[in-house]
Amino acid sequence: xxxxxxxxxxxxxxxxxxxxxxxxxxxxxxxxxxxxxxxxxxxxxxxxxxxxxxxxxxxxxxxxxxxxxxxxxxxxxxxxxxxxxxxxxxxxxxxxxxxxxxxxxxxxxxxxxxxxxxxxxxxxxxxxxxxxxxxxxxxxxxxxxxxxxxxxxxxxxxxxxxxxxxxxxxxxxxxxxxxxxxxxxxxxxxxxxxxxxxxxxxxxxxxxxxxxxxxxxxxxxxxxxxxxxxxxxxxxxxxxxxxxxxxxxxxxxxxxxxxxxxxxxxxxxxxxxxxxxxxxxxxxxxxxxxxxxxxxxxxxxxxxxxxxxxxxxxxxxxxxxxxxxxxxxxxxxxxxxxxxxxxxxxxxx
Amino acid sequence: xxxxxxxxxxxxxxxxxxxxxxxxxxxxxxxxxxxxxxxxxxxxxxxxxxxxxxxxxxxxxxxxxxxxxxxxxxxxxxxxxxxxxxxxxxxxxxxxxxxxxxxxxxxxxxxxxxxxxxxxxxxxxxxxxxxxxxxxxxxxxxxxxxxxxxxxxxxxxxxxxxxxxxxxxxxxxxxxxxxxxxxxxxxxxxxxxxxxxxxxxxxxxxxxxxxxxxxxxxxxxxxxxxxxxxxxxxxxxxxxxxxxxxxxxxxxxxxxxxxxxxxxxxxxxxxxxxxxxxxxxxxxxxxxxxxxxxxx
Numbered sequence: 194x195x196x197x198x199x200x201x202x203x204x205x206x207x208x209x210x211x212x213x214x215x216x217x218x219x220x221x222x223x224x225x226x227x228x229x230x231x232x233x234x235x236x237x238x239x240x241x242x243x244x245x246x247x248x249x250x251x252x253x254x255x256x257x258x259x260x261x262x263x264x265x266x267x268x269x270x271x272x273x274x275x276x277x278x279x280x281x282x283x284x285x286x287x288x289x290x291x292x293x294x295x296x297x298x299x300x301x302x303x304x305x306x307x308x309x310x311x312x313x314x315x316x317x318x319x320x321x322x323x324x325x326x327x328x329x330x331x332x333x334x335x336x337x338x339x340x341x342x343x344x345x346x347x348x349x350x351x352x353x354x355x356x357x358x359x360x361x362x363x364x365x366x367x368x369x370x371x372x373x374x375x376x377x378x379x380x381x382x383x384x385x386x387x388x389x390x391x392x393x394x395x396x397x398x399x400x401x402x403x404x405x406x407x408x409x410x411x412x413x414x415x416x417x418x419x420x421x422x423x424x425x426x427x428x429x430x431x432x433x434x435x436x437x438x439x440x441x442x443x444x445x446x447x448x449x450x451x452x453x454x455x456x457x458x459x460x461x462x463x464x465x466x467x468x469x470x471x472x473x474x475x476x477x478x479x480x481x482x483x484x485x486x487x488x489x490x491x492x493x494x495x496x497x498x499x500x501x502x503x504x505x506x507x508x509x510x511x512x513x514x515x516x517x518x519x520x521x522x523x524x525x526x527x528x529x530x531x532x533x534x535x536x537x538x539x540x541x542x
Numbered sequence: 543x544x545x546x547x548x549x550x551x552x553x554x555x556x557x558x559x560x561x562x563x564x565x566x567x568x569x570x571x572x573x574x575x576x577x578x579x580x581x582x583x584x585x586x587x588x589x590x591x592x593x594x595x596x597x598x599x600x601x602x603x604x605x606x607x608x609x610x611x612x613x614x615x616x617x618x619x620x621x622x623x624x625x626x627x628x629x630x631x632x633x634x635x636x637x638x639x640x641x642x643x644x645x646x647x648x649x650x651x652x653x654x655x656x657x658x659x660x661x662x663x664x665x666x667x668x669x670x671x672x673x674x675x676x677x678x679x680x681x682x683x684x685x686x687x688x689x690x691x692x693x694x695x696x697x698x699x700x701x702x703x704x705x706x707x708x709x710x711x712x713x714x715x716x717x718x719x720x721x722x723x724x725x726x727x728x729x730x731x732x733x734x735x736x737x738x739x740x741x742x743x744x745x746x747x748x749x750x751x752x753x754x755x756x757x758x759x760x761x762x763x764x765x766x767x768x769x770x771x772x773x774x775x776x777x778x779x780x781x782x783x784x785x786x787x788x789x790x791x792x793x794x795x796x797x798x799x800x801x802x803x804x805x806x807x808x809x810x811x812x813x814x815x816x817x818x819x820x821x822x823x824x825x826x827x828x829x830x831x832x833x834x835x836x837x838x
Contacts, residue, residue, distance in 0.1 A: 277595050281709065288588050288708040288725075289631045290827035298700045306696045307830070308630035308637050313596035319626050323641060330644050393622040394583075396605035397612040399597050406593035408664060409721055411712045413595055429613055521601040521625070 196379045197386025198328040199532055201335070203499045204258025206250050206372035207486065212345075213237040217366060220352050227358070229366065234458025238369030238487035240345035248281040248292065250372030251341030252299045254492075258337065258374035259300065261537055266302040269376070270333035273323060274309040275316035275491050276340040277404065284346060284411040296339060305337070313402070314454055315519035316340055316491030317373065318392075321527055324377040325389050339374040342490040346412030347404070354414075364402075364417040367457060369487030373495040385530045390437035392525040398425045402520030417520075423456075426518040427464045431471050434516065437526035448476040448528070449511040450501070454518045455483050455493040476514065491519075502538035507531045556675040557591045559599055562659030563606035569655065569679035570607065577609045580681070581651025582642055583625035586634030586798055587659040589673065589725070593710070600625035603657055631706075631826030632765045633696065634658065634798050635680075636834050639822075640694040642682050649684075656680045658798040666718070668725035673767070674794045678802030692835050693752050697744040699829040705733040706768070706827040734768040737825045741771075742778050744831035745823060752835055760784060760817035761808060765824045766800030769793060775823075814838075 214230040214237065230236055241250070251274060259266055274293035281287045281295070293307035312319040320338030327333045351365035380386060401422040404415035438445060445468070453461055461481055469475045482497045489496055494515045501507055508531065515527040562585065570577050585600035594602070603625070605611060610623040630637045635658050642654030659677025662668055708727040713719040741764075749756060762785040764772055772787045779785060786804040788796055796803050801824055808814040820836040 284712070286593065286710045286723075288629075288710075289706055289727075290703055290830075291629050291631055294698075294700070294703065294828040294830070297698075298703060303700075305698075307698070307828070308628060308634070310626055310628050311595070312598045312626035315626075322624075326641060326644050326648075330648070332644075391622075392624040393613070394598075394601050394604055394610075394625040395612050396601050396609070396623075396625070399601045399605045402596065403594070404596040406595065406663075406710065406723055408592070408667075408723060411723065415596070432613060519597075521597040523597075523601070523624075523626075525624075 196329050196331060197383050198325050198377050199380045199385050199387060199529065200534060201376040201378040202258050202262035202534065203495050203502065204254045204261060204374045205496050205499045206253035206257060208239045208241045208245050208250065208370050210240050210242045211237050212240055225355065225357055226363070232457065232459050233367050234481065234483045235367055235487045236484050238345065239371070241343050241370045246280040246283060247276055247278045247341040247343040248295065250343065250370065251276060251292065251339050252296055254341065254372035254374040255296055255300050255337060255339045258376060262376050264335055264376060266300045267304065269302040269305045269335050269337050271324065271327060271336040272297050272302060272305045272307045273320045273336065273338045274340065275320040275338055276342055277311060277313060277316060277490055278343050280343045286406060312523060313519035313521055314490045315517040315523040315525055317495055318515060318517045318525050318527055321377060321387065322389050322392050322525065325387055328377065328379050334379045336377045337374055338377065340491045341372040342492055343370050344368045344490055345370050347415050350407065350412060350414045361416040361418060362414065364419050365415050367488040369489050371486060371489035371492045371496055373492035373499070375495050385532050388437065388441045388528040390440050390526045390528070391433035393433060395429055395522045395524065398422060398522035401425065401522065422522065423460045425522055426524065427467045430518065430524045433524050434526060437528060441528050443512060444474060445472040445476055446474040447512055448514045450478055450480055450513045451476040451516060452480040452494050452497045452513065453516045455481065455488050455497065458483060502535060505539040507535045509533060509535050556661040558587055558589065558659045558661035558677065559591050559602050561661060561675060561677040562587060562599070562657045563603045565659065565677040565679040566603055566655060566657045567607045569681050573681050575653055577607060578621045579653045580609050580623055580655050582645050582654040583609065583623055583657065584638040584641065585627045585657050586629070586638045588629055588631065588798055589660040589663055591661065591663065593663045598625060598627040600627050600657070630830065631828060632767060632798060633824045633826040633830045633832035635801055636694065636822055636824050636832040639680065639682065639691065639834065643691045646682050646684050652683065654682050658802065660797045660799065663725060667722050670727040670729065671725060672793050672795060673797040676796050676799045676803065678799040678806070680802055689838055690836065692837050694834045695748050695751065696830055696832045697747060699740045702736050702740065702829040705730045705736050705829060729768065734770045734774060737768060737771055737829060738774040738778060740829050740831050741775060741823060741825050744833060745779065748833040754819060759819050759821045761786065761813060761820045763801050763804045763808070763820060763822045766804060767795040767797050769795050771825070
């Protein structure tokens with residue numbers, strides 16, 4: 194039997210230290226960027242303080258997710274860590290054992306199979322793609338996908354290297370830290386199952402955004418040709434989104450919530466306008482959660498879902514589209530109908 | 543189809559991405575299939591050129607071998623490739639094969655490729671890095687029969703989590719290492735013994751679950767690391783000629799590509815095709831042991 198899967202619970206961990214955009218701009222020795230907050234829509238981001246790192250964010254998010262879940266840790270069949278950064282004990286990047294193995298040991302998920310994946314900002318949605326395969330084939334019933342992104346250190350590197358507003362490291366200033374986790378479970382209700390569609394890597398654009406560990410200083414650095422990657426993502430994603438909508442027999446205006454990858458407000462709005470021109474219709478609401486947290490890499494979609502669930506914005510049966518763009522260039526679409534998860538979050542909880 | 547690659551010259555710094563792409567390209571050539579038919583590409587190498595974090599190494603391999611670099615907007619039946627990296631230490635290859643096998647079996651894709659390759663990320667900026675620069679690629683296609691992979695299992699032994707830990711640290715000592723990120727591979731002396739214990743336990747659990755006996759297994763294709771693992775495993779399991787080993791060079795071992803190198807050996811001498819039941823057995827830090835049964 195081909196099973197379907199659905200999102201059972203979501204957890205996040207936001208670090209406590211906040212850095213406002215004016216504070217960040219104040220760190221430049223020579224002011225060279227104007228209207229950064231206005232263009233990106235980011236007024237502050239949360240960053241890790243001493244004792245926090247990718248591992249602590251991921252573990253705390255996993256615990257938060259379990260606190261909202263009907264499942265206990267020992268009932269999880271699989272844990273997939275999806276973060277780009279794997280910092281443990283500060284800025285020490287862990288290669289072996291896998292991050293997910295350590296998370297499993299920390300949360301007590303004794304029987305879970307574990308492995309890590311890495312797919313830039315599309316990491317968590319790639320995790321959903323893999324979890325869906327294992328669940329559909331009947332190999333597992335539950336899977337936790339988890340990510341802890343400690344990427345604010347890229348911002349520190351950028352501050353020391355940006356000298357003009359044309360610098361390739363400008364995008365690093367949008368980054369903030371965050372941990373997110375979600376449990377994907379098997380369901381027999383085909384109506385509410387996740388539709389995974391269009392996961393594609395367009396490697397022609399793989400050099401437009403690159404990130405790697407520094408050789409000479411702790412942490413990493415990222416270089417982006419922001420305008421080019423934005424243009425490529427928007428134009429190349431149109432047929433992929435169209436195919437995904439056809440697959441679930443929906444029109445674009447039947448999508449109540451569109452959650453794109455959170456890069457900057459201006460690029461999200463430009464993308465939405467491009468879609469409007471192409472499809473001639475638009476989704477109910479485009480979710481933008483950048484203001485307080487910035488771009489949190491692979492965790493953005495689940496952070497946005499968690500926030501809107503807590504604010505009780507979703508209703509049962511709302512159609513939600515998660516749209517990922519990530520360096521590679523990766524484009525992917527996940528469409529689903531909101532389920533009873535909407536009753537487990539928010540003020541009454 | 544399986545292909546392997548090692549550096550052509552041994553004295554210069556090796557780019558793991560180029561090495562992996564070479565293995566992937568050769569594999570496509572041997573298989574004789576259109577590269578655009580590869581629907582899924584997974585890279586399972588751990589130690590990558592200059593510790594590249596993004597994009598995924600799989601995307602860079604895809605670009606180098608020229609597989610579906612962009613969408614073909616002018617045709618309705620355009621083909622796409624999805625690629626990503628997977629890290630499950632020494633067991634990554636089998637985990638990725640399980641994902642690809644599921645996608646091929648369900649008819650979602652015609653062909654899937656698993657590529658794996660390791661090389662020292664920065665030349666001479668590592669401690670105890672005893673892994674050969676090596677890469678391998680495997681292409682899976684639908685068999686249309688009951689032949690092929692029939693069962694995958696992973697067993698975990700979290701009590702041995704700290705037997706092998708590798709991570710970077712910011713160096714403060716030495717004239718050439720001060721102010722550098724150094725890769726440190728810490729492997730306990732007991733690691734290979736523990737790996738063998740876990741592998742043997744897992745092997746018999748797997749055989750129980752699959753309803754097979756050890757006598758029915760014609761070939762075992764194991765991990766080639768840690769050092770001494772295959773020798774000790776042979777002694778414990780007793781399948782001398784049929785447990786495949788790759789010739790070692792000093793203390794250096796084949797890491798994630800090890801099982802693929804062993805597979806290549808038996809692929810070339812036709813033992814793989816002529817064996818009815820082939821068992822893949824991999825171990826990795828954690829400790830995790832993954833096994834898969836392949837039937838001809």
